[in-house]
Amino acid sequence: MRLAASIRGTQYAFKSVKEVLAKANPPKSGDVLAGVAARDPVERVAARAVLSELELKTLRENPVVPYEEDELTRLVEDSLDETAFRAVAHLSVGELREWLLCAKTSGAMIRAVSPGLTPEIAAAAAKLMSNMDLMTVGAKCEVVVRANSTLGLPGRLSSRLQPNHPSDDVEGILYSMREGLCYGCGDAVIGINPATDTPESTAEILRAVDDVMRRNRIPTQHCVLSHVTVQMKALELGTPMDLMFQSLAGSEQANRAFGISVPLMDEAWEIMKAKGSTRGPNRMYFETGQGSALSSAANHDADQVTMEARCYGFARRYQPFLVNTVVGFIGPEYLEDGQQITRAALEDHFMGKLLGLPMGCDACFTYHSRMAQDELECLEVLLGAAGCTYLMSLPVGDDIMLNYQSTSYHDIPSVRRLLAKRPTPEFDAWLAETGIMDGLAPGPGFGDPKVIR
Amino acid sequence: MSLTRDLMCELRARLGASAAMPPPPAPRHVEPLSVPRFPSLPEVTPLREERAQAVPAAELASPDVAVRRVSPLRSRPNAFAAEAARHTTALVGIGHVGTRYATDVVLQFQAELAVAHQAVDTVLPEDWAQSQGLLGLKSRVSDHREFLLRPDLGRRLDEPSLAVLRERAAKDIDIQPILADGLSAVACMGSGKRLLDAFIRECQSRGWSVGTPLCARFARVWLEDEIGQTVRAKVAAILLGERPGLGTGDGLSAYLVYDPKVGNTDGLRNMMSNIHERGTPPEQAAKRLALLAGAMLQQRRSGVSLDLSAIAAELGDAGTTGYRAAQERVRLVETQR
Numbered sequence: 001m002r003l004a005a006s007i008r009g010t011q012y013a014f015k016s017v018k019e020v021l022a023k024a025n026p027p028k029s030g031d032v033l034a035g036v037a038a039r040d041p042v043e044r045v046a047a048r049a050v051l052s053e054l055e056l057k058t059l060r061e062n063p064v065v066p067y068e069e070d071e072l073t074r075l076v077e078d079s080l081d082e083t084a085f086r087a088v089a090h091l092s093v094g095e096l097r098e099w100l101l102c103a104k105t106s107g108a109m110i111r112a113v114s115p116g117l118t119p120e121i122a123a124a125a126a127k128l129m130s131n132m133d134l135m136t137v138g139a140k141c142e143v144v145v146r147a148n149s150t151l152g153l154p155g156r157l158s159s160r161l162q163p164n165h166p167s168d169d170v171e172g173i174l175y176s177m178r179e180g181l182c183y184g185c186g187d188a189v190i191g192i193n194p195a196t197d198t199p200e201s202t203a204e205i206l207r208a209v210d211d212v213m214r215r216n217r218i219p220t221q222h223c224v225l226s227h228v229t230v231q232m233k234a235l236e237l238g239t240p241m242d243l244m245f246q247s248l249a250g251s252e253q254a255n256r257a258f259g260i261s262v263p264l265m266d267e268a269w270e271i272m273k274a275k276g277s278t279r280g281p282n283r284m285y286f287e288t289g290q291g292s293a294l295s296s297a298a299n300h301d302a303d304q305v306t307m308e309a310r311c312y313g314f315a316r317r318y319q320p321f322l323v324n325t326v327v328g329f330i331g332p333e334y335l336e337d338g339q340q341i342t343r344a345a346l347e348d349h350f351m352g353k354l355l356g357l358p359m360g361c362d363a364c365f366t367y368h369s370r371m372a373q374d375e376l377e378c379l380e381v382l383l384g385a386a387g388c389t390y391l392m393s394l395p396v397g398d399d400i401m402l403n404y405q406s407t408s409y410h411d412i413p414s415v416r417r418l419l420a421k422r423p424t425p426e427f428d429a430w431l432a433e434t435g436i437m438d439g440l441a442p443g444p445g446f447g448d449p450k451v452i453r
Numbered sequence: 454m455s456l457t458r459d460l461m462c463e464l465r466a467r468l469g470a471s472a473a474m475p476p477p478p479a480p481r482h483v484e485p486l487s488v489p490r491f492p493s494l495p496e497v498t499p500l501r502e503e504r505a506q507a508v509p510a511a512e513l514a515s516p517d518v519a520v521r522r523v524s525p526l527r528s529r530p531n532a533f534a535a536e537a538a539r540h541t542t543a544l545v546g547i548g549h550v551g552t553r554y555a556t557d558v559v560l561q562f563q564a565e566l567a568v569a570h571q572a573v574d575t576v577l578p579e580d581w582a583q584s585q586g587l588l589g590l591k592s593r594v595s596d597h598r599e600f601l602l603r604p605d606l607g608r609r610l611d612e613p614s615l616a617v618l619r620e621r622a623a624k625d626i627d628i629q630p631i632l633a634d635g636l637s638a639v640a641c642m643g644s645g646k647r648l649l650d651a652f653i654r655e656c657q658s659r660g661w662s663v664g665t666p667l668c669a670r671f672a673r674v675w676l677e678d679e680i681g682q683t684v685r686a687k688v689a690a691i692l693l694g695e696r697p698g699l700g701t702g703d704g705l706s707a708y709l710v711y712d713p714k715v716g717n718t719d720g721l722r723n724m725m726s727n728i729h730e731r732g733t734p735p736e737q738a739a740k741r742l743a744l745l746a747g748a749m750l751q752q753r754r755s756g757v758s759l760d761l762s763a764i765a766a767e768l769g770d771a772g773t774t775g776y777r778a779a780q781e782r783v784r785l786v787e788t789q790r
Contacts, residue, residue: 029602165541172541179537179545183552332601367569367697368601368636373562395543396554396562403698405566413552447549449533 030334052094084116161186187427250310291334338375572702637694651739681713
């Protein structure tokens with residue numbers, strides 16, 4: 001296989017599909033750190049030209065981590081839907097891009113092909129797309145899931161309520177949670193990152209949140225984002241748990257650094273199906289983010305977009321209720337500024353949706369990256385327009401425990417109103433009943449935490 | 454021919470297009486503006502809303518209702534905010550204007566953000582170490598942007614610094630203290646020297662041999678491994694500016710490691726965060742860090758396997774490997790009239 005292109009008489013040759021994938025990626029500081037980025041903008045276009053002509057079956061035959069070395073590659077290869085794959089195997093990546101953008105290609109058609117796509121194929125398509133391309137296809141994809149409520153219906157934008165506290169003070173968590181609810185936030189999940197990773201503290205927080213949800217009959221889901229093994233023990237204590245959480249990475253080696261593996265996640269999912277407190281059928285919650293593989297030196301010389309797509313290949317095995325990329329959390333050495341964070345958010349949303357996941361996004365930045373608050377607010381609107389399933393919500397966007405800037409309680413009703421999007425139908429009815437919202441407009445109870453008992 | 458056209462021709466040819474690019478379009482004849490360009494289009498009937506807005510200018514000048522003063526309806530911080538403040542530093546009970554923040558909330562937030570960004574942007578001056586009587590070192594990073602983008606370079610000393618360290622620093626010691634900029638030179642220049650001096654005094658009072666006081670620029674936490682290894686220290690302690698959070702640009706963190714050597718990972722370190730006047734003051738932090746170092750010297754290990762149960766009460770939050778401690782929120786914007 002010859003992988004070469006010439007631009008203005010200069011010949012660009014590539015040694016492997018993996019190198020083509022990496023060099024086709026738009027500029028990312030993490031790819032420079034990994035030493036896999038294109039050396040200049042023209043070489044990047046040459047790589048894209050080569051990539052556009054590769055057939056999808058070539059990408060399937062050339063995963064960025066070999067089958068023999070990696071359980072995620074084996075998982076994807078062994079469980080790929082052959083019928084769906086045969087429908088697209090003959091296409092080149094350039095043709096796949098055009099098929100996805102074509103007005104005749106509906107969300108349902110994409111959903112039918114999705115189980116036949118490998119993560120490398122999804123990543124390859126993203127590399128040939130502009131931000132507007134990514135949004136256009138993302139908005140087309142429909143992924144509807146259900147736990148206590150129904151997420152991902154057309155015309156909806158949901159939110160995770162994230163009332164974290166640096167010392168797990170349950171009262172403090174509940175104050176923040178009540179504030180968020182009265183701005184219409186929390187229809188995707190009320191999810192708390194705990195400071196202490198023990199089954200007892202996980203159980204204590206879940207019980208407190210469960211009480212408030214029952215007392216106020218709030219149609220949503222709860223989750224405490226401790227390590228999956230801790231949540232499994234908390235379930236054994238008889239704790240109510242609507243969703244089970246875990247961070248995922250894109251290679252077996254990177255997942256080992258997270259303390260997880262495919263067999264462990266299989267076991268967790270089985271326990272959750274037996275003991276989780278939702279009616280389902282979707283019960284799992286995953287978080288990902290570009291750069292996580294490289295941060296544990298387990299990226300196998302692949303670029304961070306492709307490694308990110310591989311997380312989604314892992315996630316889809318468990319039919320999750322929520323998946324979100326935590327896009328700016330990892331820091332400027334992976335995504336330097338607002339432009340790179342914006343690009344990564346739209347890529348991740350597109351790839352996740354294309355692979356059939358209910359994809360949300362934690363649009364955020366750390367204080368040492370070059371992203372302005374205004375850029376973050378713009379990104380929320382872009383994600384909403386791209387059909388992103390849910391965004392995060394925190395008081396003034398400030399995570400007082402994890403020390404980063406995300407999207408805020410006030411942003412959720414603002415973006416919904418701008419884009420005429422509603423929360424899940426169950427939550428929408430509850431907001432009307434409590435007077436928090438009057439359709440898309442603030443109701444008499446808006447911003448008044450006293451409406452939550 | 455334009456450069457763009459050249460480029461496109463190349464690409465098209467390579468992609469197998471049979472024909473070259475079509476010739477550039479001839480300049481088109483543009484009809485004069487006076488001629489109606491779309492004479493056959495029907496007249497547009499405005500929607501109801503559009504009609505409502507189409508108010509004659511005369512009416513706009515004299516509205517039915519005389520408006521003397523516009524006053525927005527805003528919710529103000531309330532009893533809920535006061536109750537919540539006893540349990541959390543999160544900005545809750547802040548009210549809203551429409552779906553957005555009140556102006557004072559916006560200003561408080563912007564001030565907190567600005568303080569954090571200013572701390573990140575400040576670079577430790579080259580001669581600062583010398584002015585403080587410290588031996589100055591530098592990592593392999595050459596400028597501020599590279600420092601943010603290349604943590605790998607910030608974990609190793611550059612050649613001249615390595616030579617200086619080999620020549621001039623004391624060797625075979627119990628403790629090697631290192632002050633560094635980390636992600637906040639503001640914190641380093643603020644209470645950094647106080648913390649370093651207090652920590653050295655605490656170590657000396659326990660009879661340990663303390664290395665030459667060092668100060669490193671463009672330094673990441675793991676730089677303590679190469680430094681400690683070079684001077685053959687039993688314990689390396691790096692005290693450096695922590696990643697700023699909203700409203701807090703002056704916090705220091707300390708990371709201690711037993712048997713420092715290149716390749717050590719975070720599981721082998723113990724840390725203490727939030728060292729500043731509103732958190733743990735430097736003198737108190739120094740005492741706790743010396744206790745921690747003592748445990749390392751005694752047990753000959755550090756990190757997750759270090760047993761701190763005997764001194765847990767005295768240690769406070771030193772010795773953890775977890776998240777940074779809670780930040781106190783202070784009102785940042787006060788205007789004078």
